[in-house]
Amino acid sequence: MNMTRIPPRSGAAFRLLKGQFLEVIDPEGGQVSDLLAYNADDVRECLSNGRTFDYEETIRLSEGNRLWSNRSRPMLRIAHDTVGSHDFLLTPCSEDTFKHFYPDKPVHRGCFGNLAEALAPFGIEPDAIPCAFNIFMNVPVDQAGKIEVRPPTSKAGDVIRMQAEMDLVIGLTACSAYASNGGSFKPIDYRVLPDLPG
């Protein structure tokens, strides 16, 4: 499949079949992509940060880790990862987070609004949007538990490749928030690859 570009501050949704790989690329560097996953046969089954933290026994997911559903089933396996810094603690940016964190800046519907629009044709409602797996997002947690959102460490061409462990509906964005990408809104590229050694 050819590379598809997600324009700055927008989103996409598409099917990913069991065994296929999804490659998400940061074409310019320093950008975040929020990823959601739903069971294509029953969208009430979706990505769960809590189940993933439970089974992987870490909040830092990279090569070799799997992302789990709210029904305790693996959805995606991280096959390749040139960055190793992603976030699974935070929810997609939204009108409300813009008002809260950037009261002096224009309000944007954010990744939440972009995901809601892209996922609607698959029968997924806004309330069914859980915490996203925030690819390339750089969120250190200090020993007291305090969270900070820093610019991503990803460079142009950095990539994460994930293999589907069931038939999925994927939601994917080029992030809209100021903090997560250092104030520079950039595109995100992705492509779907057939089952191959990885």
Place this chain on the structure above:
Amino acid sequence: MNMTRIPPRSGAAFRLLKGQFLEVIDPEGGQVSDLLAYNADDVRECLSNGRTFDYEETIRLSEGNRLWSNRSRPMLRIAHDTVGSHDFLLTPCSEDTFKHFYPDKPVHRGCFGNLAEALAPFGIEPDAIPCAFNIFMNVPVDQAGKIEVRPPTSKAGDVIRMQAEMDLVIGLTACSAYASNGGSFKPIDYRVLPDLPG
């Protein structure tokens, strides 16, 4: 209101009106209680660990912090807390987590099954159970992100008091898992108090 006891390895659900306080007590010490909250007027609005981490800017919630919903609204404010160690990363223990973590022990439906049964009369389905706020649960995260579940530090009589910021349906358990309470299954006490200075 009198104290209500949740027997070991079981759960309860009840309404908590805006302004009322919920007090959760560890009567014997070393026990965990999984808490869920739903908007009583529309149960599609529920507790969100990600929104809470976003707005409170920490994964360690205690006195003064608020617990937020998936619609970016505060649901509960922590008014008093004698322990200061709770978990909001992990999902309720379930048949699947028992099979995964304790393959040689009898399978139990866990807090997940207990919450699902208690919440069913309020129209809440199992798939709508998010990450719980796991009161008194002791889950250190090291600098590499690795999670460990240790016995709670709570002593007999320790308490957390939370005030409702909207009309809620609450789900509450006395935890069923081995790791979270050091293998000793104990009860949890709770009571609802009217609006008072706190």
